[in-house]
Amino acid sequence: MPDTPSYGFDTLQIHAGARPDPATGARQTPIYQTTAYVFRDAEHAAALFNLQEVGFIYSRLTNPTVAVLQERMATLEGGAGAVCCSSGHAAQIMALFPLMGPGLNVVASTRLYGGTVTQFSQTIKRFGWSARFVDTDDLDAVKAAIDDDTRAIFCESIANPGGYVTDLDAMAKIADEAGLPLIVDNTSATPYLCRPIEHGATLVVHSLTKFLTGNGTVTGGVIVDSGKFDWAASGKFPSLSEAEPAYHGLKFAETFGPLAFTFHGIAVGLRDLGMTLNPQAAHYTLLGIETLSLRMQRHVENAVKVATWLENDPRVESVTYAGLPSSPYHARVASICPRGAGALFTFALKGGFDACVRLVDNVEIFSHVANLGDTRSLIIHSASTTHRQLTPEQQVAAGAAPNVVRLSIGIEDADDLIADLDQALGKAVAQAA
Known part of the structure; x- marks a missing residue:
């Protein structure tokens, strides 16, 4: 061209x-x-x-x-x-x-x-x-x-x-x-x-x-x-x-x-x-790459919905998504990422390490894999996998503390993703209690 x-x-x-x-x-x-x-x-x-x-x-x-x-x-x-x-x-x-x-x-x-x-x-x-x-x-x-x-x-x-x-x-x-x-x-x-x-x-x-x-x-x-x-x-x-x-x-x-x-x-x-x-x-x-813009728009749209739901769930301690108004990085999104804050973020789960492990073991739509950026929604407990080689101090500094789970939000129906997290959180936190 x-x-x-x-x-x-x-x-x-x-x-x-x-x-x-x-x-x-x-x-x-x-x-x-x-x-x-x-x-x-x-x-x-x-x-x-x-x-x-x-x-x-x-x-x-x-x-x-x-x-x-x-x-x-x-x-x-x-x-x-x-x-x-x-x-x-x-x-x-x-x-x-x-x-x-x-x-x-x-x-x-x-x-x-x-x-x-x-x-x-x-x-x-x-x-x-x-x-x-x-x-x-x-x-x-x-x-x-x-x-x-x-x-x-x-x-x-x-x-x-x-x-x-x-x-x-x-x-x-x-x-x-x-x-x-x-x-x-x-x-x-x-x-x-x-x-x-x-x-x-x-x-x-x-x-x-x-x-x-x-x-x-x-x-x-x-x-x-x-x-x-x-x-x-x-x-x-x-x-x-x-x-x-x-x-x-x-x-x-x-x-x-x-x-x-x-x-x-x-x-x-x-x-x-x-x-x-x-x-x-x-x-x-x-x-x-031919469909990158279409996918990224849906990734971002879904991430906002899922992160907002998680932030309001009493079983969740905190959410790091910069697309949320509560994020300390929210103000940077408009200048650095004007089309959205992406589809990758973490959330801290009440119940700590054990509850995180139970969560990833009970999801059904989310795939428990060491990858991100797929059309499919993905989940992983970084402290026990991708960040396992790091010291506890390095894990915390990297945003991968033991009570933290990473999500890569895909392009499925956002309501289905929320329902999947809801049922998995119910099993994880119920056992923690």
């Missing part, structure tokens, strides 16, 4: 990046299930390997189906380019890979998804990297955590599991003043509800597994590059600003400008880390 900003989101989610197949005329993006691509001649092959020409070499690096998804995600997020990879966790490592090195650190929110906290607090130590966790509501603490070895700030737009909305504008200001990129995980919001680049984010990461695909069929991740960060300004990012030995001294920032991070992510990140998204997964995700 023509490259123009005049199209609306609903049009772009269907058409961006996609064109009729030139060989067959197929209107839907084909699954290019191939490992390699035939070069026109030796000169063409050399130009591709030298990054002098854009094209397809080998599917660990590039694939036509994946390329459509990358262009669509970059368009929907308002970025310059995107790199797809095998999972959301892969996307996080891929985002940090060009920025970090032994002895360097990233300042990260305490409210990140439990798996991300584990990845940042434990696994990245093996690379010689470290993470400094701070409450991103405490802006002075964020500033104090930054030192000469900091290379990025990392947060979520809507935090998993609590559904807290981050003040992205304030975080971007701190990052700008420190000369650092702001990386925002936008999985819970999707670009339909929030576009972090418009609030100053440098990079946006997603788990494509969640709302973007929307049907619980594949795993995938993506990094969207805003194209607005000057990687050569400070000398802190030599992988992007200095000569790359593997490409005869090519400097990514100098050669590719706004697309420096994107090209590095493919030419070095995917080449050497191999965290490749397979074309069939890309195809399923493209199909899911």
Whole structure:
């Protein structure tokens, strides 16, 4: 389709990046299930390997189906380019890979998804990297955590599991003043509800597994590059600003400008880390994105109804949904997520840990799974599953205390969801009493 900003989101989610197949005329993006691509001649092959020409070499690096998804995600997020990879966790490592090195650190929110906290607090130590966790509501603490070895700030737009909305504008200001990129995980919001680049984010990461695909069929991740960060300004990012030995001294920032991070992510990140998204997964995700706006509208509508009902139920201690007027994050929704506060939140149950376990054991429509963003409504007790590896203090800081259950509200009939929670709460709290 023509490259123009005049199209609306609903049009772009269907058409961006996609064109009729030139060989067959197929209107839907084909699954290019191939490992390699035939070069026109030796000169063409050399130009591709030298990054002098854009094209397809080998599917660990590039694939036509994946390329459509990358262009669509970059368009929907308002970025310059995107790199797809095998999972959301892969996307996080891929985002940090060009920025970090032994002895360097990233300042990260305490409210990140439990798996991300584990990845940042434990696994990245093996690379010689470290993470400094701070409450991103405490802006002075964020500033104090930054030192000469900091290379990025990392947060979520809507935090998993609590559904807290981050003040992205304030975080971007701190990052700008420190000369650092702001990386925002936008999985819970999707670009339909929030576009972090418009609030100053440098990079946006997603788990494509969640709302973007929307049907619980594949795993995938993506990094969207805003194209607005000057990687050569400070000398802190030599992988992007200095000569790359593997490409005869090519400097990514100098050669590719706004697309420096994107090209590095493919030419070095995917080449050497191999965290490749397979074309069939890309195809399923493209199909899911075609209905993203319709689904997100229903997700939000249902979440408001369910959260409101829970807040008024005497068996419930508290609800964290930012879409409720009682939430301390409610005021941020209008500016950060103007189309709604998403469909992910937690509630604290009277009766504590044991009552939470009984609740998840007695739901019928809700599925007890370690996932979110499905068309189906999902439930999990984070403290005993996704956040189990964390200390009690980390669990509380992340919004996953022992008496807390996380909900991902689907697109079913909201009254049916409420009835299911009602009967399961009756069994859980009755036994607790």
